Amino acid sequence: MNIRALQTAVPSAGPPLPERYGAVRTLTLDLCRTLTPEDMALQSIPDASPAKWHLAHTSWFFEQFVLGPHAEGYKPFHPDYAYLFNSYYQSVGEMHPRPARGLLSRPSVADVRAYREHVDGHMQALLAARASEPTLVNLVTLGLNHEQQHQELLLMDIKHLFSLNPLKPAWRELPPLPASHAPAVKYLPRPAGQVNIGHGTTGFAFDNETPRHGTLLTAHAIASRPVNYGEYRDFIRDGGYRRPELWLSDGWVACQRENWQRPLYWDEDMATEFTLGGMQTIVDTSPVCHLSWYEADAYARWAGARLPTEAEWESLAAAEAITGNFLESGLFRPTAGEGLRLFGDVWEWTSSPYTPYPGFKPLGGSLGEYNGKFMANQFVLRGGACVTPASHIRASYRNFFYPQQRWQFGGLRLARDN
Amino acid sequence: MNIRALQTAVPSAGPPLPERYGAVRTLTLDLCRTLTPEDMALQSIPDASPAKWHLAHTSWFFEQFVLGPHAEGYKPFHPDYAYLFNSYYQSVGEMHPRPARGLLSRPSVADVRAYREHVDGHMQALLAARASEPTLVNLVTLGLNHEQQHQELLLMDIKHLFSLNPLKPAWRELPPLPASHAPAVKYLPRPAGQVNIGHGTTGFAFDNETPRHGTLLTAHAIASRPVNYGEYRDFIRDGGYRRPELWLSDGWVACQRENWQRPLYWDEDMATEFTLGGMQTIVDTSPVCHLSWYEADAYARWAGARLPTEAEWESLAAAEAITGNFLESGLFRPTAGEGLRLFGDVWEWTSSPYTPYPGFKPLGGSLGEYNGKFMANQFVLRGGACVTPASHIRASYRNFFYPQQRWQFGGLRLARDN
Amino acid sequence: MNIRALQTAVPSAGPPLPERYGAVRTLTLDLCRTLTPEDMALQSIPDASPAKWHLAHTSWFFEQFVLGPHAEGYKPFHPDYAYLFNSYYQSVGEMHPRPARGLLSRPSVADVRAYREHVDGHMQALLAARASEPTLVNLVTLGLNHEQQHQELLLMDIKHLFSLNPLKPAWRELPPLPASHAPAVKYLPRPAGQVNIGHGTTGFAFDNETPRHGTLLTAHAIASRPVNYGEYRDFIRDGGYRRPELWLSDGWVACQRENWQRPLYWDEDMATEFTLGGMQTIVDTSPVCHLSWYEADAYARWAGARLPTEAEWESLAAAEAITGNFLESGLFRPTAGEGLRLFGDVWEWTSSPYTPYPGFKPLGGSLGEYNGKFMANQFVLRGGACVTPASHIRASYRNFFYPQQRWQFGGLRLARDN
């Protein structure tokens, strides 16, 4: 999920925009409530960012794309912040290198909080006066969706940082998982034929979800729930991490180079794992999580199945209500339950490389500069996870990561040719 | 082109099998006629192999998959050769690591030639007796197609090795390019609709070309010839290698890391380039060659166009005769001319990631072990090049390389949404 | 200066031990007075450590080697701190990897301060009761010298971290440099003959300074002051960083690999440099600082001179009073002045590899475990710097760094054969 921010037409449902703005911005701070200044300054891998940086970058986004062009007389909070907190918008100027974000002890967390307050004050004033202007609605909606992506990243990054600490700190005390029923997997048969996927005309979406277009499905069947911990453990016990014939060539190279022997965050004992609530007992019926695409692909091959395509996934999901175990559940880890569970719990890896839809057109201007910037070498994930805000997800939502990445909440669901 | 060898049903047209066997095997040796033992022992990059290794590996293929299982009482020529000359068939045993192929001064070129003669003797005896057995026909046809792939690799690898030598040796004296006409580019309009691509039931194909299946095209237009050197030079002069907005994010990283400033083999003067005939003057009307996918993609963006999908390419090519500037022309470099020139000259990068076709099934046994082994992180190229044997190519042929690789003869043709 | 802790007999002069203990421990905290929790948690390079880690490790040293064995009933403050804050004493157990010190957001700065208070309370109680026991005197004196080394490291590490921050923060507002006189360099002639170097029997020393032993000097001359900024700039302007003939082979490789073009912390403008007080104008008469050994060696060759041996340096310094620009001056950067200035300002690189003195014997036990552990590949520096506590330095003091390291306050003085 390299944060890219893209939009189409808006009239978004739900509460009024100023209220939505306040709610999203408040949630970001609330996610940091248990973090110390030291926690918020560190960067554990180049892919991750310090929590402090997320707080600042999401504020910079509103300053750069909303306040600067639209709030008359607005002056940036600090002349260096555009350099420090730009992520990759090359058309708006030079930027601090991503792997060096963890070297910035200054500005402090307190400075960054003051920056947020400054931006929020100006944004609320702007929204109070002009909340119905379509351009502003579009830009602010985009900024809020962008911030929601960073809420998830913030949790992913903190989890990774804490996992490396021998003290194994908990981000929060988490409630116990609900008593979970583990339904047997069924394969839902689905016929061959043409379907339409991609975002239509109503409501917000990122531009990588467009245009809506037809595609052909072959006859297939798709599993009624994601693969769970217990099933994945069988793969491990059957030598899954030692058998090259189960892996793609690049996957086997990664497995050997990184010395993978189990999913990220599992303890050697295979009975406990690191979570946002510290070390916890693995619940076998919960969807397995923190797999790379290579591991998901190898598991599917071992199971005599395959990953679904994104078109297969989306055409199934389009008819489902968007409910599930999202960030708002407060569980912050996947869990089992009734129903298809296409949404929430874990992002589901698909077999689809992340490529432009036919006829895809980047937007103009800086916000569109990088629309397709990441459309090589990554794979699509669908459905959102237990750290994703519920209001952020759609059936057409396309998330993407490199096949070797594991710190996102990635799991899988099986499919088969019929 | 990680050599993978896969097949479907055969009854191949053309000359009788023993004759074809002799012709293909003889050509391989003929390609080595100007090479010294030292030339044949060196490996310039891990992606390449010594010429000597190609000679031995293609013989091992017949020994392993034809003579061993089918020639009664056959004994391997040397007990260590299976280890030394296996490429990646993990199910038939351990193998010598690919990057270390250039550390094998023994067996010598003379030893390897003796190995070839031994295998050829046994193969001709087998074919004389049983050339009509379908299993043998299938396996031998596969082995010959496999060897043709290595003929092209051998030329790619020698060109790379020689390019690093300050003496800039020529592999052969090459004939001058024919006086070339440079037709203006036209864009051929093509309607939206469903087409079928992939290999059907007649004749040999690799299994990654199957199954034949329907796919939807959107309305588009495709260029009437590949991009040429002169056009590509305009891109360079317009700052193409210094403007990040033209590149995908991963492409820009590769460009910076490798310090790309022009296609592989171009001299700094931009007027000459290294060829299999040594340093030669660049002919501006010839198709540009030795581009990575990232460069092809950046060029297309700069030109306000895009790469074609493999379905667009194949559905156009299916109606064309398979003629063009192949290995048999003796030019060993691309050249301009009349017609669409979809075949020969340069492999044409497509926008399509190399993935399994819907319903793709790997064959059983070792030969099928790795059918899908490389189906991640690579992109498809189509049409064959000036170093490809003509009889090796089909409209449905899928070649594939990583987006950063440049030593294959890769060029591009533009396309546009209509 | 890989902190190694070694001692010989003690009866140390100066104030009573409990008072010295309090003074040293208070100074460490005082050096952190302007630092935020974020400043204290970050690690900019594997060679450096977070300020917080220095605070904790120096406390762990007293806990491990004094309180644990000698304070009856003492219980460690936290069961995991021995693992987290051990530096390299392998005989006392496993340790957290050095390059990962910057991944520890917990324990927090507040936790580490509480740890210090806990240790200080127990130490003061122990010293109040038993301050005259020789074993305790020896161990505590060693612990205080160890802590003084970390005081200097803490300043080196903070300077490095802040230098990478685009905001270029100042650790402290520093007083202006005193008006400085720049005496011309003279070469002091020194005759051939036998001298004794190394630590004798009175007072504290690290064991790498022992045994005192004879060595032969050849006739030579040594410069009356260190090389200064202005002189070094002449070397740069004369192409010093572009002329391989001035460098040792390994030095030239390092220079090219790291793209050195001037001393660490100099700005491109060659007129300003980063200091503990932020960006400041370079004062040409001040001793040049932050040179690697390779640069010092190349400069000397360019100047038609050489570095002094450590025996030449020590035999000259032995007669001098140990006064100079040390940490206590409050300048925190080198400055010019009268006299030989052998002590303070900058550590002076010598031509001597860091090797054991003849007859060197490691002490028994964990404290002696690593006495000679670093006696390969490093070079000796002498005299202390503007960030070294004055009471820490002796004429026989041997500091050592790798020839490519630059973040220590390293400069040079020239010598010549006579």
Added chain:
Amino acid sequence: MNIRALQTAVPSAGPPLPERYGAVRTLTLDLCRTLTPEDMALQSIPDASPAKWHLAHTSWFFEQFVLGPHAEGYKPFHPDYAYLFNSYYQSVGEMHPRPARGLLSRPSVADVRAYREHVDGHMQALLAARASEPTLVNLVTLGLNHEQQHQELLLMDIKHLFSLNPLKPAWRELPPLPASHAPAVKYLPRPAGQVNIGHGTTGFAFDNETPRHGTLLTAHAIASRPVNYGEYRDFIRDGGYRRPELWLSDGWVACQRENWQRPLYWDEDMATEFTLGGMQTIVDTSPVCHLSWYEADAYARWAGARLPTEAEWESLAAAEAITGNFLESGLFRPTAGEGLRLFGDVWEWTSSPYTPYPGFKPLGGSLGEYNGKFMANQFVLRGGACVTPASHIRASYRNFFYPQQRWQFGGLRLARDN
């Protein structure tokens, strides 16, 4: 042994210069007699060079430094060879990068042999006419010593290359080792006092052996023979490669990084090893060989001893006859026997970093350009090995390698403080 070529005054003993020239040059070719062109073209590690390169470089040396300046009207054999076969004499021009020597299939072995013949013809003509001119005597003597160094390097490099080949080829069939007596080790006591070391005024020496100078020894004892295979195996069995307390810090890092578990070329079975005669049974009484300095140092610490200094070694060796198991023995591997065996068998690591002797002065001109170029980070070895020409060795001879290098024939002898 980075080949550096340096000289002092000459009048060399032995046969007339033209005869010596012929003998040395012929031996080099003879060492290649069993090698194929492929063997001679490959480079197994950046430290090594292809045999072909050694043949050419040693010829270039005579062309560059003798024929060019002194043979009237001499024209270089080929205009590109100065670039290709210069090793590191930066003052005579640009050079081909060392790690890319193995990419030069051209010039061929045949070309290089023709080059040698050309140079030899001109050299013999020059020597026939002017063999008594002191300048020529000096230069040619230097060139022959330089070539002898490359004779040893050639054997080291071929051994390394062949060791990586799964066929484990023998360079030559070697005679069996003589029945060897294994005398018990005695420690020879040696008193404290001043000794002189370094080369005096008679005969050829490299300039790093000068000037002769006084140095102080402390009382010590030195072993009567090198450590042998059986003794070293005891170290391994006692956990020598698993106990960090036996190693210097840098040595332990190297041991872990390279996964050292036994000397280079030993088989896992610890009973056989790879030699220039292929795999052979280890003879326990033979001096142990192919140790890095770190391993030698760790062994000595384990044995309660230390390595001798180079002054201790040289002052003992100065009284010994220079006889032993050198290249001329035809054994090409170390063996046991009577006497001190200071010369031949294995190079003996000393504890002395390779540094300039007091008053060391580089020669003028290109030949002296790099006199001290390698005087950092390496350690001195003494005495020559079973692959060193006997006439090449002196008591004052200083060889040097990096402490992690193992492909040279390096062993050790123990010493102790008395």
